Amino acid sequence: xxxxxxxxxxxxxxxxxxxxxxxxxxxxxxxxxxxxxxxxxxxxxxxxxxxxxxxxxxxxxxxxxxxxxxxxxxxxxxxxxxxxxxxxxxxxxxxxxxxxxxxx
Amino acid sequence: xxxxxxxxxxxxxxxxxxxxxxxxxxxxxxxxxxxxxxxxxxxxxxxxxxxxxxxxxxxxxxxxxxxxxxxxxxxxxxxxxxxxxxxxxxxxxxxxxxxxxxxxxxxxxxxxxxxxxxxxxxxxxxxxxxxxxxxxxxxxxxxxxxxxxxxxxxxxxxxxxxxxxxxxxxxxxxxxxxxxxxxxxxxxxxxxxxxxxxxxxxxxxxxxxxxxxxxxxxxxxxxxxxxxxxxxxxxxxxxxxxxxxxxxxxxxxxxxxxxxxxxxxxxxxxxxxxxxxxxxxxxxxxxxxxxxxxxxxxxxxxxxxxxxxxxxxxxxxxxxxxxxxxxxxxxxxxxxxxxxxxxxxxxxxxxxxxxxxxxxxxxxxxxxxxxxxxxxxxxxxxxxxxxxxxxxxxxxxxxxxxxxxxxxxxxxxxxxxxxxxxxxxxxxxxxxxxxxxxxxxxxxxxxxxxxxxxxxxxxxxxxxxxxxxxxxxxxxxxxxxx
Numbered sequence: 001x002x003x004x005x006x007x008x009x010x011x012x013x014x015x016x017x018x019x020x021x022x023x024x025x026x027x028x029x030x031x032x033x034x035x036x037x038x039x040x041x042x043x044x045x046x047x048x049x050x051x052x053x054x055x056x057x058x059x060x061x062x063x064x065x066x067x068x069x070x071x072x073x074x075x076x077x078x079x080x081x082x083x084x085x086x087x088x089x090x091x092x093x094x095x096x097x098x099x100x101x102x103x104x
Numbered sequence: 105x106x107x108x109x110x111x112x113x114x115x116x117x118x119x120x121x122x123x124x125x126x127x128x129x130x131x132x133x134x135x136x137x138x139x140x141x142x143x144x145x146x147x148x149x150x151x152x153x154x155x156x157x158x159x160x161x162x163x164x165x166x167x168x169x170x171x172x173x174x175x176x177x178x179x180x181x182x183x184x185x186x187x188x189x190x191x192x193x194x195x196x197x198x199x200x201x202x203x204x205x206x207x208x209x210x211x212x213x214x215x216x217x218x219x220x221x222x223x224x225x226x227x228x229x230x231x232x233x234x235x236x237x238x239x240x241x242x243x244x245x246x247x248x249x250x251x252x253x254x255x256x257x258x259x260x261x262x263x264x265x266x267x268x269x270x271x272x273x274x275x276x277x278x279x280x281x282x283x284x285x286x287x288x289x290x291x292x293x294x295x296x297x298x299x300x301x302x303x304x305x306x307x308x309x310x311x312x313x314x315x316x317x318x319x320x321x322x323x324x325x326x327x328x329x330x331x332x333x334x335x336x337x338x339x340x341x342x343x344x345x346x347x348x349x350x351x352x353x354x355x356x357x358x359x360x361x362x363x364x365x366x367x368x369x370x371x372x373x374x375x376x377x378x379x380x381x382x383x384x385x386x387x388x389x390x391x392x393x394x395x396x397x398x399x400x401x402x403x404x405x406x407x408x409x410x411x412x413x414x415x416x417x418x419x420x421x422x423x424x425x426x427x428x429x430x431x432x433x434x435x436x437x438x439x440x441x442x443x444x445x446x447x448x449x450x451x452x453x454x455x456x457x458x459x460x461x462x463x464x465x466x467x468x469x470x471x472x473x474x475x476x477x478x479x480x481x482x483x484x485x486x487x488x489x490x491x492x493x494x495x496x497x498x499x500x501x502x503x504x505x506x507x508x509x510x511x512x513x514x515x516x517x518x519x520x521x522x523x524x525x526x527x528x529x530x531x532x533x534x535x536x537x538x539x540x541x542x543x544x545x546x547x548x549x550x551x552x553x554x555x556x557x558x559x560x561x562x563x564x565x566x567x568x569x570x571x572x573x574x575x576x577x578x579x580x581x582x583x584x585x586x
Contacts, residue, residue: 012160014190014197014404021156040155058159058190062183 004099006031007042008049009059016053017074018084024051026088031095043067047098049091070094105162105173106245108150115142118325120296122360124333132296136342138333140356140541144203145247145297147195147355148175160191165242166459167235175205176242178216179461185450189400193443196404200537202357202545204247204294206401210393211250211302212238213460215319218386219375220458230375231458237321237373241300249298249324251289251362252390254306263309263316273303273364274316275377282370283377285318289362293553295331296360298324305376308384317383319376320369328367334359338540348500348529351536357545388563389462394554395472396463399446402475405537405546406439406482412533413486419518419527420491431485438478445471466567469560476557479550483538494531495539503528 008024027049028038039045048069050059057073070091071078077090106114115133122129124137132138152161152173163177163184164170179185188209195203216238219230241248254263257271266272273287289303304319322329336358338350347353376382414432417423449467456462487494493516503512503525517524536542551557578584 010156010159012187012190012194013157014160014194024156041158058187062159062187 002046002099002103004036005045006036006047006049006095007039007045008051009041011052011058013053018053018087020051020053023087027091030088030092047095068098105152105171106149107153108146111146111149112142114299115297120325120331122296122331122333137339138296138358140342140354141204141294141358142297144199144201144355144357145205145294147199148173148203148205151198157194160187160194167239167242172242173245175209176245178213180459181461182451182453185453185461185463186447189396189446189450192397192400193404196401197407199355200352200405200408201355201542202293202401202549204297204357206397207250207293207394208248208298208302210390210397211248211304213393214386214390215302215304215375216460217456217458217462218382218389222379222382224457226379233372234375246299247297248300248302249292249295250390251292251301251303252306253290255288255290256306262313264312272306272316273318275318276366282368283374284366284368285364286366287364291359292362293357293359295324295362296358300324304386304390305383307387309380311380314378314380317376317378317380319386320374322367322369322373326367328365330363330365332361336541336544346500348532351532351540352542356541391555391559392463392465392468395468395560396446396449398475398550398554399442399471402479402546402550403439403443403446406479409482409486409534409537410435410439412530413489415530416490416534419522419530421519428489431489435482435485438482442471442474442478445474465563469563469567472554473557473560473564475550479546483547486534487538490531490534494535497528497531
């Protein structure tokens, strides 16, 4: 099995429309329970979750890295509009799907 | 980088000579009037430790390649300039106060490019000295106070024409090993929460003012420097020991008069000494950066004030009234307009000869000109929404009194589900920001900090490019010169 390393990379948080801390905490807890290793603001991983509080998407905008990613920008996940209560679910779904395909 | 705890501890090691209300303060860090301002600077260290804010609060040093606090960074791109404004908005939101560390950041960025250009033209070695200092500042994660404003005495006279020469900081002696300076700097934001002071001249100067064209760094507690702490409206509420009437218990800002009484500065710490023809550009660049800063920090504090006004409306049961909604919209509109020009002058920044990026000066001055007006209107609307109770309600001692507490609880209640104490807390916060200790930063500093309104109008006039606008009008109107 692959070493399932995922990083949650934050924007700076000057204008958040969502609670980034809560989202990150819940994603970390869930993915950790599934055996993933979660770090923050790192690129030494297989997959990055960019977590931006607003649609400026600063978490990804200033990143010069092309590692596969899930992009959360305010109430969107990979550009699809998403209710705040569903953001964690959508992230986890995408992360698991990414690794399932990778390991197939 | 220093942790927040290490920053506080490092201040305890300094030996400041500071007077507050006529008394020499033995321990500034724990003094109840000073302490909230230290907490605000401390927040610049604490947030840099938090992964959630790291993107804005830190940068990569172009000197060492190491991660550093953004307040110690020279802007290497327009991205850096934009992130600076966003960081300032964030800190304004988190402290609802002046967090003081911007003046040093703006000073190092201005001194960097000006000393580089001085050396190119004059063959001096100021930039090399400055870079040595900056390297140490980044390693040690120092808070540096950018000190520009002199007392200025008679505004109609140049520095060298003043009856008292100390009304501008000046060189009184040149030695083989350094210079001796005297004079004072007024309104020194965060001076007592700083490790070092970076002194700059306050105006463009002529040949006769050469002794006043001086820039240097000194330890904030250097021998010969004394501070006289500035009063703030309602400041002694901090001595009462409560936590409601102060409005903002944890955070604040401060200013002080900084007096130099024959202070020795070794040459290695001198970045300008007599090169009067460069004093104007140093002032212009520092002021430009600082005018950009206000498009971030005041917006962040504005966010808190808008939130407080909206809560006051909720607690008063007035939130659904159309005029209240409209006033809140107007506050947001004004606040975001300030932010827009802060971001715009950053996005339109450009590279100077030293490699450090400078903001667009026209847009930065437009930004600050708006800051001299909009926070006043936002404050007026906040007071309108809050209601007169903000300045007539009794103290928290009355609320907590065993007998009259019940009376206060009964008659100062708004919406039944909201405790009276919550209503009083939010009204005290509005009071704090609009006419209490924080109004120093949110209102009068918005007017005069980084230069009074007329200073921006002069810069706007210089940068306006009216000749091009006239040509545009002629072309459209079909005017040709025969």
